[in-house]
Amino acid sequence: MLDELRVRDDAGNRPRPYPDDTGGAPLRCCLRSSTAGERIALISYAPLRRWAAQTDADPGHLTGGRMLELPGDAQTAFAHALAEAFADPRTAQVHVRAVEYGCYHFRVDRP
Structure with missing residues (x-):
């Protein structure tokens, strides 16, 4: 890539x-x-476009979003936010982005 x-x-x-x-x-x-x-x-x-091309998927649309401010126990907060996102069966992956500019950092695929 x-x-x-x-x-x-x-x-x-x-x-x-x-x-x-x-x-x-x-x-x-x-x-x-x-x-x-x-x-x-x-x-x-454009990671979503790349993923869709590789998997022959229709990327569809955003199913939600939230801003996560990391507290002292960031690992637990992040795990909870991911569990919340993947509770929706339409969610195939979660994109983590910077709040300031919306820059893509990484994705987490459905477990």
Whole structure:
């Protein structure tokens, strides 16, 4: 997948790397911040579309959503939120996104 995204992103665009003058940009590919002068690129990544193509599924629509603020026991809170989401039989997977920009972080498939 990463090799594909280096050629064309999920919107069909060629990546245009540029030097990050100040550093500190969130790099979702490697879960760290960029460093000053590092070459980075903003790309389109559509995981739901990729999943649908791989499984020949119709991605349909969102069945719900919620914002989860992580308390001291984040693991229990996250497990509870996933159990709540998968209680709906229409839910095939849960996408975890950043609140600030809606950036996709990862997905959890139905167990």
